[in-house]
Amino acid sequence: MKVKRLAGSLGAEIADVNLSQPISSAMAAEIRSVFLQYSVIFLRQQPLSSQQFFDFAMAMGVPIEYPFVKGFEDFPQIIEVKKLEHEKMNFGGIWHSDTTYLETPPMGSMLLAKEIPPFGGDTLFASQYAAYEALSDTMQRMLAGLKGISKSAKADVSKTREDRIQSDGKVSAPQSFTSAHPVIRTHPETGRKALFVNVAHTDGIEGLTDAESVSLLSFLFQHQVKPEFTCRWTWEPNALAFWDNRCTQHNPINDYHGFRRILHRITLQGDKPV
Numbered sequence: 001m002k003v004k005r006l007a008g009s010l011g012a013e014i015a016d017v018n019l020s021q022p023i024s025s026a027m028a029a030e031i032r033s034v035f036l037q038y039s040v041i042f043l044r045q046q047p048l049s050s051q052q053f054f055d056f057a058m059a060m061g062v063p064i065e066y067p068f069v070k071g072f073e074d075f076p077q078i079i080e081v082k083k084l085e086h087e088k089m090n091f092g093g094i095w096h097s098d099t100t101y102l103e104t105p106p107m108g109s110m111l112l113a114k115e116i117p118p119f120g121g122d123t124l125f126a127s128q129y130a131a132y133e134a135l136s137d138t139m140q141r142m143l144a145g146l147k148g149i150s151k152s153a154k155a156d157v158s159k160t161r162e163d164r165i166q167s168d169g170k171v172s173a174p175q176s177f178t179s180a181h182p183v184i185r186t187h188p189e190t191g192r193k194a195l196f197v198n199v200a201h202t203d204g205i206e207g208l209t210d211a212e213s214v215s216l217l218s219f220l221f222q223h224q225v226k227p228e229f230t231c232r233w234t235w236e237p238n239a240l241a242f243w244d245n246r247c248t249q250h251n252p253i254n255d256y257h258g259f260r261r262i263l264h265r266i267t268l269q270g271d272k273p274v
Contacts, residue, residue, distance in 0.1 A: 003034055009127040011231030012038035019046045019056045028059040036190055040125045040243035047238045050075045053112050061107050061268035082262040090254040095225050096200030098245050101152040101177040107270035110242045113235045117259035123233050124251045128194035131224035146183040150201040152176045180206055181273040187246050188271055194247040195224050196273055
């Protein structure tokens with residue numbers, strides 16, 4: 001297995017691994033170690049069936065269902081992340097951590113590329129370790145103990161789900177979710193601290209007025225996605241990305257109108273942030 005670092009703050013590409021074959025527990029542990037070190041990993045040339053994709057996800061964690069979009073009939077934990085030729089909005093097309101409005105947000109998510117436009121459609125990732133560590137000591141102390149309120153119905157991100165809910169939505173899905181989580185989260189495996197707010201879902205801060213929340217969150221939302229905290233991934237068919245939702249954000253770039261982009265996604269069970 002070869003590992004190539006992609007950027008200063010996060011991201012690594014793994015080569016010489018064939019996920020269409022069962023991987024040993026030792027190989028799974030090695031991949032998981034690279035994942036924890038670099039926060040997001042990428043593997044090219046992985047033409048996986050749904051079963052093979054699911055098997056790799058099982059080797060990394062516990063796959064769970066997405067609350068708003070139906071999965072495949074035989075693999076309900078796998079959903080299609082797609083934008084069709086006539087659509088203008090892309091699914092999740094805003095900086096975010098996945099489903100932080102849940103009481104136990106996911107540990108991580110995986111995307112497997114099936115159809116890619118001839119240009120565009122890259123995904124940006126941002127290290128929330130780096131974002132936290134770049135804050136002043138005073139700001140870190142001020143944020144310690146604060147809780148951000150996450151809502152699934154926040155307008156900007158709700159719009160990015162409309163096409164998918166219309167075509168693939170769950171009839172039984174609740175109207176909305178709300179949860180409160182620490183603004184500064186301690187990673188349960190690495191012990192490092194990371195910012196855990198995001199512009200897509202965080203709607204306020206407990207104990208602050210709306211005006212105070214808006215002011216503080218506006219600063220954090222701009223700070224946490226500075227270029228020096230990011231890496232950028234250019235997709236190709238059969239490429240796979242696996243990111244740590246506890247310490248990263250991502251943003252799929254919507255710059256390929258008129259073309260189809262289809263990826264398969266699996267989300268992995270997490271724990272309650274502390």
